[in-house]
Amino acid sequence: MAKKTFPGGAHPPEHKDLTERHEVVVLPPPSHVVIPLLQHTGAAAKPIVEKGQEVLVGQVLGEPTGYISVPCHASISGKMVAIEPMPHPFGHLVDSVIIESDGQDKWVEGIGKDYPVDNLFPDKIINRIRDGGLAGMGGAAFPTHVKLNPPKEKPIDTAILNGAECEPFLTSDHRLMLENTEDIIRGFQLIIKVLGAKRGFIGIEANKPDAAQKIAEAVKGNSNIKVFLLHVKYPQGSEKQLIWALTKREVPSGGLPMDVGCVVQNVATAKAVWDAVARKKPLIDRVVTVTGPGIRQPGNFRVRIGAPFSQLIDAAGGMVNGGKVIMGGPMMGLAQPSLDLPVIKGTSGIVVLDHNSSKIPEPKPCILCGRCVDVCPMRLVPTRIATFVEYNLLKQATQLGVLDCMECGSCTYVCPSNRNLVHWIKFGKLSILEARKKTMETA
C-alpha cells in the first residue's frame, strides 16, 4: 500500500512503544467526579439538576444551550454535591457539577441495550448523537452533531476517519482501533450515511500496521470504504493535512473541511457515535493513554469523564520525578497545574515528563536557517511572523497569514535557536482577534 502524506511536517521521536502493546484497562468509577458543563467548543450546557439530588450514570446533568452546544451526563451514580466554578484543563474556571459516588454504579434504564439502527433516518441519528453529548475526541472537541449536519449548499462526498494519531506518546486511538474495530467501523458507516457521502476514507499512520490491517479486514465487502496508510509525520492527523493527503484538496484559507466536500472524524468519536446511536450510551467514559518518562507503569485506561487525573496516575503506578503533566500530546497538549483536574471528553492522553525534560530552553536569536519554513504544514514563514508579532506589527503579521496558523508547534519543535515561535504566533492571533472584536463592538 502506497503511503500518503502532506508536504512539510516534523518527525518528533514517537515513544509509542511505551504503551502501544498495553491493552485498555477499565478503571472502576472514582469516588467523585467533577463534570465541567463546558467540555466542547461552543456554548456551555445549562444545569438541570439540583444540589443534593441523586443521579444515575448516563443521566443528563446539563442541557445544551443553542445549536453549537451539547449536553453533559453523569458518569457515576451518587449524590450531586455542588455546582460551582472549578479549574478546567483549558486553564480557566468553568461551572462544573460535582458528584459523590454511592459506590453502586447504577445506570439509567435502557442504556447499553442493542437498538436497531438500520431503519433510522439521518435526523434521528443526529439527534441521538447530540443527546449522547458527543464532541470530537481528538482534542478540538467540536460538537459532533454540528459537524455531521452541514448546510445544504455544502454537499459532502467524502467522510474521513482519522486514525493518524500523530502526536508522540499517545496510543489510545491505536488501542481502540485494535480492540473496538467493529464498533468504529459501524460508527463510521453511520457517519457516512448521515452525511450522504459516497465514499469513506480511513487514514492510519504507518506506525500502526496491526491496526491498519485489522481495520482493512473489517471493512472488506464495503466497496465505498478505503483504508490508507499515512507517512509517520507530525501533524499528519491535522484535519486539513489529512484531507490533502487523502484527496489532494486544499481546505481554503479561513474555511472548513466541508468547503471541499469532506468531514473528518476521529476513530474514538466514531466508536462513541456507535455507542450513542445503537446503544443509547452517552459519552461518559473514554480511553486515555497515561504515559511519559515521568510515569512508572504507562498504559491505556478506560476512565469515566470527570474523574481526577490522579485516578489515572495512580492506576499507572504513580509518577517518578514528574515535572510536567500534559493533557494531550507533547506537541499541542496543555500543561496542567494539578492532578485534581478532571478528565474531559477531549482528553486523549496524560503525558508526564520528568523534571529535566520539563524545562524549556532559553531562546536565542534566529539564525535564519529556514527549518521552520520547511516544516510549516500551512506553508507560512513562522520566523518572520513571530518577529512581526514580537514588535507588535500585527498588520504585517496578518499579511503573512498569522491567522492561518493552526498552532501545531512544528516550527518551535525544530528551531535550533529554541525560539518560542508558536507562542508569539498564538499571542498575535489573540491580539488580532481581540482588536477585531473591539472594532466590531464600537462599530
Next chain:
Amino acid sequence: MTPQEVNSNGSTSRFFISVAPHIRDRVSIPQIMFTVNGALVPALIGGIVFFGMRAAWLILVSILAAVATEWAIQKWRKVPITINDGSAILTGLLLAFNLPAGVPIWIPILGSMFAITIGKQVFGGLGFNPMNPALLGRAFLMASYPVHMTKDWLNPFWWTQGSYNFFSWGIRQIGSSQLVDSVTGATPLEIFKTARKVLLDTNADPDKVLHATENMTSVLGSYKALIFGNVGGCIGETSAVLLLLGAVFLLYRRIIGWKIPFFYLGTLALLAWVFAGTDGLFSGDPLFHILAGGVVLGAFFMATDLVTTPITYQGQIIFGVGCGVITLIIRLVGGYPEGCSYSILLMNMVTPLIDRYTIPKKFGLKPVKIQEITA
C-alpha cells in the same frame, strides 16, 4: 515564557507550566556549527598535506584570532560570550581555507579580526550578519593586500622541493616580498583566464597562441589533479573529493539543503558549457569550471551559510542561480580569475530582498474544484 512553578487552587504546585510544544528537537546552533566544522576536516587534512605545516599554522592562527576577537568584543559589550557555539571557529576556518598558502602570518589574523568585528559583531552577532563573515574578511584582504592575496600561491607539495621540508616556514626571496620561484605557480583558473584571453584575441602573436593552446589543453585535461586537489589554489579549496566527502555528510545530516549547491553548480556548469569556450558557443568545459577554483567549497560550505542565505524554497533556487551567473561573469570578463567569493557576497546582499519576494503561497489558496464534489 520561562517555566515557573505556579499554584493551583492556592497551594504551591510542583509542576512546570508552559505552552506547547513541550518537546524540542535536539538540534542546536552549536551542534550545527560543529557538524559543519567537522565536515571540513577532510579538506583541512588535505590542505595541510598539499601545502605543508605552513597551512596548518595559518589555519590555527586564523581560528584563534576569530575566537579571540569574538570573545573580546562580547566581553567589552557585556553580552553573553558565545565562542563555544562553534560559529567563530567556523569563520576562522573558512577564512583560512580561502587564503593562498604562502601569505604572511598576519594576513589571517587581520582577516579574522575584520571578519568577526565588521562582518558579524557590529550587526549584533550570529543571526544578524547580512554577509558571510569569512568571505567579507577575504574581500577585505583582497582589497587591502592584493599582492599577497593574488600572488602568494604555493604549488602543491612545494615542501618536497629543494631544501624545504614539511615544516618549512620561510619561502620568500631574500630582501623581497615575492615568493621563491620554485615554490610558486599559477592556479588553474589563472592559466585558463590568461590563455583564453590570448585565444580569443584575433590579433595575437602566433607564438603566444601556440603557447596558450598548450596551456589550455593541459589545464583542461587536469581533471584528476583537480579532483584530488594537487593543484595551486587556496588552502582548503583545491580538493573536490575531500570537500564533497564533507558535503555529502552535511546533506545526509540535513544541515545544509541541496537546492543552493545544486542550482549554483548547475547554473555554473550550464553557462560554462555555453559561454566559456574558445570555439564559439557551446564549446566550454563545464566540469573544469566546477572543479577548478573554489566553487565546490563555496557552493557547499559558504553559499549554504544559514544566516546569510534565503529561507524560502524559491529564494534558495534564485540564490543558487545568481551565484552561478555572477561567478562565471567574473571568471570570464571580470578583473579576477575566480569569482566565487564575490558572487556569494553579492547574493548575500540581495538575500533580504529575495526572501521578501519569495514568500511561499500559503496553504488554502488553491481554488477548490466544486464540480468534483457531487454528492
